[in-house]
Amino acid sequence: MNFFPFKKKKEIPDSNTTFTEEELQGFSESTFILSPYENACLDAFQRDHRHPEVNKGAIGGHISVDFTMTSIGCIPSVRCSICGKEQSIADYSKF
Numbered sequence: 001m002n003f004f005p006f007k008k009k010k011e012i013p014d015s016n017t018t019f020t021e022e023e024l025q026g027f028s029e030s031t032f033i034l035s036p037y038e039n040a041c042l043d044a045f046q047r048d049h050r051h052p053e054v055n056k057g058a059i060g061g062h063i064s065v066d067f068t069m070t071s072i073g074c075i076p077s078v079r080c081s082i083c084g085k086e087q088s089i090a091d092y093s094k095f
Helices: 036-048
Strands: 009-011 018-020 063-069 074-080 086-088
Touching: 036 063, 036 074
Parallel strands: none
Antiparallel strands: 009 018, 063 074, 074 086
């Protein structure tokens, strides 16, 4: 009997997160990971689109991140539902 049922963890590239094999099953179909460059672009977009004059609800969900799947990769873009501005935050250097 194994008293230490610890499972080997795998590291996700461009992330400080590790997962077991069971946790990774179906992972690629349901989760998107932003690179550090894409995270920095998202943070800058959020700073520019705070809109303090408008009530955004309890969780402030006026910023949406959309992922477009293409034949060369996944292209993330960010959109503000208050002013309607949309911007690609893709790190094109990884294509």
